[in-house]
Amino acid sequence: QVQLQASGPGLVKPSGTLSLTCVVSNGLISTNNWWSWVRQSPEKGLEWIGEIHPSGKTNYNPSLKSRVTISIDRSKNQFSLKLTSVSAADTAVYFCARERTFWGQGILVSVSS
Amino acid sequence: DIVMTQTPLSSPVTLGQPASISCRSSQSLVNSDGDTYLNWLQQRPGQPPRLLIYKISNRFFGVPDRFSGSGAGTDFTLRISRVEAEDVGVYYCTQGSQLPYTFGQGTKLEIK
Secondary structure, three states, X not given: OOEEEEEOOOEEOOOOOEEEEEEEEXXXXXXXXXXXXXXXXXXXXXXXEEEEOOOOXXXXXXXXXXXXXXXXXXXXXXXXXXXXXXXXXXXXXXXXXXXXXXXXXXXXXXXXX | OOOEEEEOOEEEEOOXXXXXXXXXXXXXXXXXXXXXXXXXXXXXXXXXXXXXXXXXXXXXXXXXXXXXXXXXXXEEEXXXXXXXXXXXXXXXXXXXXXXXXXXXXXXXXXXX
């Protein structure tokens, strides 16, 4: 079955940009599925960030839309998340998933100076 | 946004006994295509969420048949017929009928 693995810096400075990449294996990212980012914190629980289709179409959570960009690289079978102007409130475990069906392990990202 | 409310937030259960978790949405989850995108996730300690049930009552691949889902409209239930030790974790309902997708606050299942 498809597997997903998120990677990126575990520490980001306040006001900086959080950048994560999710590599998809045992399956093609070009299939007709949506590829998602979800985060989890003790304060907010599970929060859907957004998703991208291989066509390039995206949907974002309005609460984060002004700061989020999700992109896809079909040649590398991966998709990425950028979250700008981060604060301590963005500290969370970030998961990548295929349509909230198959989930990657998650990566803890802390925002701190 | 659709608010998903789960009850109870904590459920101590004896091994071999049934368990039930309720989920209520702030508006109907019937999508314009006629389907209801209400899923249940299980998150074991230290693990990512895992899909158990999709579209109210369909068990995902490899999910034991002791798990079942039911409901309609705004009220949904996850049932475990006989709780086993490996079922310990947090259970979430989540809706995919309307953007942004949202999750319940989680129900912690623990063994008495």
